[in-house]
Amino acid sequence: MPTIHKHPINLLLDWYRQMRATQPVYFESRYGCWLVFSYADAFHVLNDPVTFSSEPSEREDGRQPGILGMDDPRHRQLRAIIHQAFTPRIIEQLGPRIIAVTNALLDGLQERGEMEVIQEFAYPLPLTIIAELLGVPAEEQAMFRTWSTALTRGFQPSARAARPQAYEENERALRSYFAQKLEERRRAPQDDLMSHLLMASVDGQKLSEEELLDFCKLLLLAGHETTAHLLGNAVVCFDAYPEIAKQVRADPALIMSAIEEILRCFPSVSGALRRATRETILNGQRIEPGQSIMVQAVSANYDETQFPDPEIFDIQRQPNRHLTFGHGIHFCLGAPLARLEARIALPLLLERFPTLKHQPEHSIETIVSPFLVGVKAFHVTL
Ligand code: HEM
Numbered sequence: 255m256p257t258i259h260k261h262p263i264n265l266l267l268d269w270y271r272q273m274r275a276t277q278p279v280y281f282e283s284r285y286g287c288w289l290v291f292s293y294a295d296a297f298h299v300l301n302d303p304v305t306f307s308s309e310p311s312e313r314e315d316g317r318q319p320g321i322l323g324m325d326d327p328r329h330r331q332l333r334a335i336i337h338q339a340f341t342p343r344i345i346e347q348l349g350p351r352i353i354a355v356t357n358a359l360l361d362g363l364q365e366r367g368e369m370e371v372i373q374e375f376a377y378p379l380p381l382t383i384i385a386e387l388l389g390v391p392a393e394e395q396a397m398f399r400t401w402s403t404a405l406t407r408g409f410q411p412s413a414r415a416a417r418p419q420a421y422e423e424n425e426r427a428l429r430s431y432f433a434q435k436l437e438e439r440r441r442a443p444q445d446d447l448m449s450h451l452l453m454a455s456v457d458g459q460k461l462s463e464e465e466l467l468d469f470c471k472l473l474l475l476a477g478h479e480t481t482a483h484l485l486g487n488a489v490v491c492f493d494a495y496p497e498i499a500k501q502v503r504a505d506p507a508l509i510m511s512a513i514e515e516i517l518r519c520f521p522s523v524s525g526a527l528r529r530a531t532r533e534t535i536l537n538g539q540r541i542e543p544g545q546s547i548m549v550q551a552v553s554a555n556y557d558e559t560q561f562p563d564p565e566i567f568d569i570q571r572q573p574n575r576h577l578t579f580g581h582g583i584h585f586c587l588g589a590p591l592a593r594l595e596a597r598i599a600l601p602l603l604l605e606r607f608p609t610l611k612h613q614p615e616h617s618i619e620t621i622v623s624p625f626l627v628g629v630k631a632f633h634v635t636l
Contacts, residue, residue: 256494256495256497256498256566256567257565257566257567263519263520263552263620263622263627266552266622267556267565270291270550270552270553270556271556271558273289273291273553274291274292274553274557274558277291278290278291278292278295278537279291279295279536279537279538279539279541280539281539282548285546285548286546287527287545287546287547287548288536288539288541288545288546288547288548289547289548289550290536290547290548290549290550290554291550291553291554291557292537292553292554292557292559293554293555293557293559293560293561293577294537294557294559294560295536295537296549296550296551296553296554296577297554297577297581298536299528299536299547299549300526300528300549300577300580300581300582300584301581301582302582303325303326303582303583303584304325304531305530305531305532305534306528306529306530306531306547307325307528307529307530307531308322308323308324308325308329308527308528308529308584309323309324309325309529310323310529311529311544320465320468320469320471320472321333321336321468321469321472321584322472322584326583329583329584330583331456331457331459332461332465332469333583333587334456335451335454335455335456335461336451336454336469336587337587338450338454339447339450339451339454340447340587340588342590344387345590345591345594346594348383348387348591348594349594349598351383351386352379352383352594352595352598352599353598353602355378355379355382355383356379356598356599356602356603357602359374359375359378359379360375360602360603360606360607363375363636364606364636366636367635367636368613368633368634368635368636369633369634369636370631370632370633371485371486371489371629371631371632371633371634372482372486372628372629372630372631372632373631375485375489375599375603376482376483376485376486376489377399377478377482379481379482379485379595379599380477380478380481380482380485380592380595381395381398381399381402381478381482382395383477383478383591383595384473384474384477384478384591385398385474385478386446387446387447387473387477388446388447388448388470388473388474389435389439389444389446389447389448389449390435394431397427397431398428398474400424401424401427401428402428402474402475402478402479403479404420404421404424405421405424405425405428405471405475428471428474429467429471432448432466432467432470432471433463433467435448435470436448436452436463436466436467436470439452440452447473448470451466451469451470452466473588476586476588477588477591479626480522480523480588480592480626481522481588481591481592481595481596482522482628483522483621483626483627483628483629484513484516484517484522484592484596485595485596485599485600486628486629486632487516487520487522487627487628487629488512488513488516488596488600489600489603489610489632489634490520490612490618490629490632491516491519491520491567492600492604492610493610493611493612493632493634495567498512498567498569499604499610501569502569502600502601502604503601503604503605503608506601506605508569508570509596509597509600509601510593510597511569511570511571511572511574512569512600513593513596513597513600514571514574514576515567515568515569515571515574516596517576517578517579518555518561518571518574518576518578519555519556519567520627520628521551521552521555521576521577521578521627522578522626522627522628523551523578523579523580523586523625523626523627524550524551524552524622524623524624524625524626524627525548525549525550525551525552525624525625526548526549526551526580526584527546527547527548527549528546528547528548528549529544529545529546529547530542530543530544530545530547531543548624549577551576551577551578551580552627554576554577555576555577555578560575561574579592607634607636609635609636610634610635610636611634611635612632612633612634613633613634613635616631616632616633618631618632619631
């Protein structure tokens with residue numbers, strides 16, 4: 255079984271190992287925030303939403319936070335509403351459509367003999383699926399990509415600070431787009447997620463316009479950017495470890511556990527933010543009320559006390575309770591969709607292009623930010 259040596263995440267692993275051993279709960283004065291490195295502490299923070307709140311202390315734009323930034327009981331009500339519109343049955347039924355979209359993307363590439371994995375495969379697949387699920391027509395999906403990329407970059411404080419106006423413009427454009435689509439569905443409901451969200455209610459209460467817009471935005475962003483990076487990271491792994499790609503080609507059932515190991519080693523969402531509601535002691539450190547805590551999912555996923563030989567890439571690792579989809583009340587609602595897309599699309603890619611290989615003349619540009627781990631571009635011959 256190979257060790258992880260080709261991905262730049264490797265550069266961080268030494269630091270994470272050292273932090274887990276010496277300062278597992280560490281106050282980073284540059285961010286004004288506690289960083290939590292060990293699996294046990296990360297799990298504890300995510301598992302105690304009363305002490306470690308998801309609600310930000312204040313919002314620059316004055317709007318209410320979306321579901322990710324809410325605590326119970328309102329969070330529980332909103333989550334129940336999405337559940338009505340986003341059931342496991344609805345997700346499972348997407349299987350044939352995921353196969354068709356993947357094949358259509360790959361058909362177009364067969365002739366050319368090469369592709370850039372991120373733009374031509376990893377992004378378009380989840381974007382098409384979540385856009386169709388929401389009810390966005392195919393011809394309008396290109397605009398989504400532009401807004402979504404801009405908004406995701408904006409999650410990084412430095413990028414947002416550098417171009418605050420561009421961030422706001424994209425946010426406004428996306429919201430007014432969804433407001434118009436929701437209005438159309440109020441007049442004429444359709445069989446799509448936007449219409450289901452409009453109709454869903456909990457305790458007789460429906461979503462407010464603001465909450466509807468927040469949901470649409472979150473589902474769009476969370477629904478494709480993260481999965482795109484999972485697919486991209488997977489192709490990088492299969493290229494780095496041809497033996498593993500061979501095993502998966504020979505036994506496609508292995509893809510399930512391979513995806514979990516890719517999620518563990520290259521978590522496309524690399525952290526979660528919380529805020530202390532009261533004074534508390536975490537692994538010997540006193541955290542004051544109001545202070546922020548950043549759970550370092552990458553470090554937790556490499557914690558040797560939870561994962562034996564964590565730097566070995568083992569697609570048959572059992573158990574594999576990584577924290578890439580979070581844990582506790584905010585556990586990712588889209589995990590079944592992300593897993594389904596990867597489970598269908600990756601074996602199809604490996605089967606159709608048995609000699610897929612990285613083009614060494616193109617260097618691999620990666621993103622390793624407080625929120626995302628992924629590659630910007632990955633050129634392969636097919
Ligand atoms: C929440 C990761 C795909 C929708 C989360 C959280 C994580 C995460 C870590 C919890 C954050 C926290 O605790 O603060 C990922 C990863 C994905 C992925 C790694 C792909 C590989 C998706 C998809 C969708 C989605 C495809 C929807 C279509 C959501 C929603 C929440 C969430 C709605 C909020 C849940 C709540 O607050 O109760 N995701 N996600 N995610 N995710 Fe995902």
